[in-house]
Every structure is written in structure tokens, then in C-alpha cells.
Amino acid sequence: MGAFLDKPKMEKHNAHGEGNGIRYGLSSMQGWRVEMEDAHTAALGLPAPGLTDWSFFAVYDGHAGSRVANYCAKHLLEHIMGAGFGAAGQRSSPAGSESVADAPPAEGAPTVEAVKAGIRAGFLGIDEHMRGFSDLRNGTDRSGSTAVGVLLSPEHFFFMNCGDSRAVLYRNSQVCFSTHDHKPCNPHERERIQNAGGSVMIQRVNGSLAVSRALGDYDYKCVVGRGPTEQLVSPEPEVCEMLRTPEQDQFVVLACDGIWDVMSNEELCDFVKSRLEVSDDLERICNEVVDTCLHKGSRDNMSVVLVCLPNTPKVSEEAVRRDGELNRYLESRVEAMLSRPADEGFPDLATVMRNLSADGSMPALPPGGGLASKQSVIEAVYNSLSPYREEEGSGANLECHW
CATH class of the missing domain: 3.60.40.10 (PPM-type phosphatase domain)
Known part of the structure; x- marks a missing residue:
């Protein structure tokens, strides 16, 4: 596992x-x-x-x-x-x-x-x-x-x-x-597994393989006696x-x-x-x-x-402009949060992400990716301003994922 x-x-x-x-x-x-x-x-x-x-x-x-x-x-x-x-x-x-x-x-x-x-x-x-x-x-x-x-x-x-x-x-x-x-739980797959003398437990072959x-x-x-399939x-x-x-x-x-x-x-x-x-x-x-x-x-x-393939989406000036505006908005919001630390000190990255996720004025985020797709942008400005720099990858261990 x-x-x-x-x-x-x-x-x-x-x-x-x-x-x-x-x-x-x-x-x-x-x-x-x-x-x-x-x-x-x-x-x-x-x-x-x-x-x-x-x-x-x-x-x-x-x-x-x-x-x-x-x-x-x-x-x-x-x-x-x-x-x-x-x-x-x-x-x-x-x-x-x-x-x-x-x-x-x-x-x-x-x-x-x-x-x-x-x-x-x-x-x-x-x-x-x-x-x-x-x-x-x-x-x-x-x-x-x-x-x-x-x-x-x-x-x-x-x-x-x-x-x-x-x-x-x-x-x-x-x-x-x-x-x-x-997957072992699929009816056709389960039937083959059981016919071969096995079982499906916790959604795994013999409780082990997923x-x-x-x-x-x-x-x-x-x-013995059964072919490869x-x-x-x-x-x-x-x-x-x-x-x-x-x-x-x-x-x-x-x-x-x-x-x-x-x-x-x-x-x-x-x-x-x-x-x-x-x-x-x-x-x-x-x-x-x-x-x-x-x-x-x-x-x-x-x-x-x-x-x-030949008909793949092409780069759009409008999309590039919107993405740049979103990045600048996120950078400005992080700067604002870190420029006015609360009584308990500078907010950690999880707090910054949580505040951004509740921001009703944010421009449209990338479809399918959401705020998680911009976490690298957010971490970069956070690390440039915070006295408590996050190590690379530490932001991936946040309790909440965006």
C-alpha cells in the first residue's frame, strides 16, 4: 500500500x-x-x-x-x-x-x-x-x-x-x-477472481492488491489449470x-x-x-x-x-490577460494579509489559503484546478514576504486542500 x-x-x-x-x-x-x-x-x-x-x-x-x-x-x-x-x-x-x-x-x-x-x-x-x-x-x-x-x-x-x-x-x-x-469490485473482474479461488476484500484482490x-x-x-487471462x-x-x-x-x-x-x-x-x-x-x-x-x-x-492534436486549443490573448490579472490579484491579497499581521503574528500558509478560498471577489479560477492550481503563485509571494519561509513542498501538507 x-x-x-x-x-x-x-x-x-x-x-x-x-x-x-x-x-x-x-x-x-x-x-x-x-x-x-x-x-x-x-x-x-x-x-x-x-x-x-x-x-x-x-x-x-x-x-x-x-x-x-x-x-x-x-x-x-x-x-x-x-x-x-x-x-x-x-x-x-x-x-x-x-x-x-x-x-x-x-x-x-x-x-x-x-x-x-x-x-x-x-x-x-x-x-x-x-x-x-x-x-x-x-x-x-x-x-x-x-x-x-x-x-x-x-x-x-x-x-x-x-x-x-x-x-x-x-x-x-x-x-x-x-x-x-x-478494479476488483467490478462485477466482471470479481467473477474472474472468485472463479480462480480468490476473494475481494476491502476492495482489493485477496485484501491486498488494488x-x-x-x-x-x-x-x-x-x-494451476487456468490460463493467463x-x-x-x-x-x-x-x-x-x-x-x-x-x-x-x-x-x-x-x-x-x-x-x-x-x-x-x-x-x-x-x-x-x-x-x-x-x-x-x-x-x-x-x-x-x-x-x-x-x-x-x-x-x-x-x-x-x-x-x-492539430485542432488543440490555441493560446488566446484574452486568456493570457485574465490569467495575469488573477495572478496579480492573488499576489496583492497575500501582500495585504501579510502587511497587517494579526495579534497572534503572521498568518501561516494554511490561514492564507483559507482566507483566499472564502474571497467572494476573486476573479474566476482555472476550471478544474481551482485555488489549488494557483498555490505555487501564492506560496511564492508568501515566502518572499513572510519571516517564516515555507520549505518547498510543505504547503502540500496543509490540512485542507483547495
């Missing part, structure tokens, strides 16, 4: 890139956890003939160690591609078929069904491959990992999910798709295909549950949209997401990948 630090580690790992008509940025932060167990993949262009205009992004949320998450970040894509969907894709569609999935592919491109089969085979293949690692086989390493990803072809999204990390697609200014979290599908976790995959914990991904609509598709967000624990799909996408109207720096926006989630009370590792 994880151990926690006395104060969060707020150093971030960032990356960004551009190609194939898309831009991406990412951020990951250890936060309150004793170890960083998240990992990620970002690949613009796949290393295979005819697939250089495809891209792949994924987030992995490790537990009980980072071994499985890190290996999957480096090798899941090659297992998916090595599962044979390139060769399988050369098969023609069935005669008379009218479904999108069975439509004839462009020359040299795999069919939709071949890609979906390759993704599934890749997940099962890497899980079986890692089982042979000596430290995972003999139990000295008991780690596992969720995996959520998206494979983008010029015409399709292929979303894949195993566990409770999540991907969302923002289209036409609304959330139009979200992957499904695999996800019902994952890579690794071999302690839960040793029921029939075990207490299954490595089988849920794979969903969607046609791309370039005139409406805006962005995709992939994130671990350290993000989703404190923000809903709509809140996160509304917040990202509002930040894209203020800045085109995708690393900065992803950093704002993880900081906001920390200030909202997330105690987990946090990782987010933002994939911006």
Missing part, C-alpha cells in the same frame, strides 16, 4: 517532442511516496516499414517496486510490434464486410483487427517473458505495473488499458472517450479503436491514478484546455497538472502525458 515521506519530492522529469502532426509533453513527480515507481513511453514514428507516421504513448504505474514498470516502458512497444500485426495486417478484409474495423487498409498498413490482436498478444507476451526473469521468478522482486497507452495511426486511435491508469480523448471541447479502470489487471504481480498468477490478476488489456476526426480531435491525456484520484476526467480536461489557452509549453502545462494534483491532496507518484 506504500510508505510516505515527511515531505514530498517535487523535482520533475520532463520531456517533449513534435512530429507526425502532433506535439506531446510529459511530467512525472515522485511526490509523497518513498520510491518513484512510475514510468512512461513516448515514440514519434514506429521503427518498421510503413509505420513511420504512427506514434505510441504510454504510462505505467508500478507497485511493490519499479522493475516491471521500467521494463515495460522500454519493451512493451517492441512486444506489440513483434506480435505480428504487421504481417497479419496484410490480410484482406472479409468479402462483403462493411464495418470500419474490417475496411481494407492502406497498402502496407495493418488492418484494425490485426493491430488490436497484436496489442493483446504483445501484453500477454511481455508478461510471459518477464515471468522468466530470475528475480521475478524466485520472488525476490514482487513488483507489478498498470499500463495505459494509445497507438496513433494516421486514421485511428488504438487505446489500450490494463489496470487503473487512464486515458481520455478530448474532442469538440468535451470528453468523448475514457478507458475503463480495472487492481485486478496488471503486468507482473506473479504471486497472483499461479492458479483467467488468473486472480490478468495481464489482458482492454483495447478500443476509434476513428480520428482531425477537425474535432483536440488532445489525449494519459495519466496514472495519482492524477485521477483527485481530478475527474472532465476536471482534468477542462484544466488542460484552460492552460493551453495560456501557454503552448506542454511541459509547463504537465507540471501544472502534477503540482495541482499534489495541492489537491494526491499522495501517490504522479505521471501525465499530454498529446496535442
